[in-house]
Amino acid sequence: MCGFVGIINKDGTLIDSGLLKKMAATIHHRGPDEDGILVEGNIGFFHKRLSIIDLSTGQQPMTYDECTIVFNGEIYNYIELRKDLIVRGHHFITTSDTEVILHLYREFGDEFVEQLNGMFAFLIFDRRKDKFYIAKDHFGIKPLYWFQDNQKIVFGSEIKALLAHPEIKTESDTQNLYEYLTFQFVMGEGTMFRNIFKVQAGHFMTIDLKSWDIKTYKYWEPNFKIDKFHTEEYFIVELQKILDETISQQLRSDVPLGTYLSGGLDSSLVTIMASKFLDKPIKSFSGAFNEGPEFNELEYARIAAKEAKSELFEVFPTVQEFIDLMPKLIYHLDEPVAGPGLFPQYIVSKLASKHVKVILGGQGGDEIFGGYARYLIAYLEQAIKGAVFESNEEDEHIVSLKSILPNLPSLRQYVPMMKSFWSNGAFEPMDRRYYNLLNRMDSTNQYLNPEFLCERNDKAIFNKFSEYFNNSDTKSYFNKMTHFDMFGSLPGLLQVEDRVSMAVSIESRVPLLDRRIVDLISRMPAGMKFKGGEMKYLLKRTIKDVIPEKIMNRKDKMGFPVPIHIWSKNKAKDFIMDVLLSKQAQERNIINTKFIEKMIISEQPFSRGLWGFLSLELWYNQYIDNQ
Numbered sequence: 001m002c003g004f005v006g007i008i009n010k011d012g013t014l015i016d017s018g019l020l021k022k023m024a025a026t027i028h029h030r031g032p033d034e035d036g037i038l039v040e041g042n043i044g045f046f047h048k049r050l051s052i053i054d055l056s057t058g059q060q061p062m063t064y065d066e067c068t069i070v071f072n073g074e075i076y077n078y079i080e081l082r083k084d085l086i087v088r089g090h091h092f093i094t095t096s097d098t099e100v101i102l103h104l105y106r107e108f109g110d111e112f113v114e115q116l117n118g119m120f121a122f123l124i125f126d127r128r129k130d131k132f133y134i135a136k137d138h139f140g141i142k143p144l145y146w147f148q149d150n151q152k153i154v155f156g157s158e159i160k161a162l163l164a165h166p167e168i169k170t171e172s173d174t175q176n177l178y179e180y181l182t183f184q185f186v187m188g189e190g191t192m193f194r195n196i197f198k199v200q201a202g203h204f205m206t207i208d209l210k211s212w213d214i215k216t217y218k219y220w221e222p223n224f225k226i227d228k229f230h231t232e233e234y235f236i237v238e239l240q241k242i243l244d245e246t247i248s249q250q251l252r253s254d255v256p257l258g259t260y261l262s263g264g265l266d267s268s269l270v271t272i273m274a275s276k277f278l279d280k281p282i283k284s285f286s287g288a289f290n291e292g293p294e295f296n297e298l299e300y301a302r303i304a305a306k307e308a309k310s311e312l313f314e315v316f317p318t319v320q321e322f323i324d325l326m327p328k329l330i331y332h333l334d335e336p337v338a339g340p341g342l343f344p345q346y347i348v349s350k351l352a353s354k355h356v357k358v359i360l361g362g363q364g365g366d367e368i369f370g371g372y373a374r375y376l377i378a379y380l381e382q383a384i385k386g387a388v389f390e391s392n393e394e395d396e397h398i399v400s401l402k403s404i405l406p407n408l409p410s411l412r413q414y415v416p417m418m419k420s421f422w423s424n425g426a427f428e429p430m431d432r433r434y435y436n437l438l439n440r441m442d443s444t445n446q447y448l449n450p451e452f453l454c455e456r457n458d459k460a461i462f463n464k465f466s467e468y469f470n471n472s473d474t475k476s477y478f479n480k481m482t483h484f485d486m487f488g489s490l491p492g493l494l495q496v497e498d499r500v501s502m503a504v505s506i507e508s509r510v511p512l513l514d515r516r517i518v519d520l521i522s523r524m525p526a527g528m529k530f531k532g533g534e535m536k537y538l539l540k541r542t543i544k545d546v547i548p549e550k551i552m553n554r555k556d557k558m559g560f561p562v563p564i565h566i567w568s569k570n571k572a573k574d575f576i577m578d579v580l581l582s583k584q585a586q587e588r589n590i591i592n593t594k595f596i597e598k599m600i601i602s603e604q605p606f607s608r609g610l611w612g613f614l615s616l617e618l619w620y621n622q623y624i625d626n627q
Contacts, residue, residue, distance in 0.1 A: 005024050007153075008153045008154075013151070014042060017037060020037060026160045026163075030505070032050065053097055054096035057095070062098050067102055069098060072144070074509065077118070082100050101124075120135065121143060133204070140202070143157055147165075148195075152167070185489055185492030202218050203218050255356075260285055262301060268548075270361065270362050281308075282308065285352040286314050292563070300551050346500040352506060353506045363513065368486070370482055377411060394526070424436060431480070449590055478529065497510065580593065581596065
């Protein structure tokens, strides 16, 4: 796990090695173990290494047969790929996965990336072809950003590294700002910074250094062509095989490793399954808040730890840490994204960094297996619509009103969300209804300055959303929702996962995000995956003999809630008011500061929408006001 920067001066200007070093210094936390630099005329790389595999000989930039690479991530099947390449006549100098990528590229050309199983972002400079090759893993676990103008192309593992280049201006992108306020993330290649883009999940880019032609294509996409021939038992057996293999492969490390353990289904699964492949107890890390039982699921984490014979370390984040750390966390994020869970996740990562250098978590399970309550809310409406209008948009009945009833008690804690959802546009087309479920603007319009609000292009944002939602080759509402969540919203959650772990220089791995799992699950009939509206139905069937019954039958899924609505009424009140009601915030004319002041003084509940504004204003403070 590492970080890197790269510069190509299109105008032929020689690379300034001092500038490369200055840019790389902004991401020192990503690779504090070693530095590496390569400068050849108008092309330069700087690599920051966090040593995980082959501690003694895996330095970068690495060159083989006129090709040089800088790489961030891990290739989990590198041992298998290496053995195959040796059979094909390749000779290796190191035992690193980095060298495997170079040899694989020389053997198979552009299509080599399809053989990689891992999390990765890399640049390859091929001198013989005078070309650059850039790729990002299937789900976008590892970050990579880029900037281009007439003089240069600049790459970096984090946006702050690009901003250290004196010719890259720090400007906000207004259209993407509206998108952030709608979803609390920016879809696709855009960022909150004008003219700075992210390489997207599952994408491959080439740059011809003679013509400066840039080509981008998607090398992988889930295939929703339904397998109607295999039984539920077949899929369960196949999923079990892949889970065993991916978790065992992701335990490959030359440094100590552990797991995040919240007590939820996914992190419990990873911890318990990982423990059976190790010859000594695995360390696991969890957190909770002392503000009440609704902010504490350590009971379940302890059950899972006992089952795994794991040594469990616990931490209790405080309101003062929240006040002290929030500006720093927004700085590490590069741009505001997702919810307040990033704060306790950072605290748990900081605890883990005192004991391990690699940590495995359960991120991605909700998106792949259907673990969000909003899927059940959407299908409750869909079932009523089908019953009332005697219609079926999916060509097959995924759930009926009768079959979904036993699972509705899971929605008890989501009543406010349901009230908002049902108050607007019932029984509209599937894409519009799911957009309404995700859209946070309708509930936060009163927080915004009217002049700013009137410039928002809702149609453009909805159309962009629809491209992700309807892109999956399926009529299934369930598949469309999970497809959007995998490629629309999951990248934002993975950005948090990457930044809070790398901020404390540990590597975070997410074994459930294995493309083989998604390739298997996407082929399953949706009615089999979401039987009776039960969230994660197939995963639960697969691991029913692995996970303790008390965790398996939980109805009170938490997702690491943060008691900000409590803090905002006492110890964090001044901090929140100072940020949101500052002179700079008022002069920006984005938020309605008078309304927000009224809400805070009257001690109204701190909403997810208000969290979005707090994060946004802290981002403006960090990146725009103090460039």
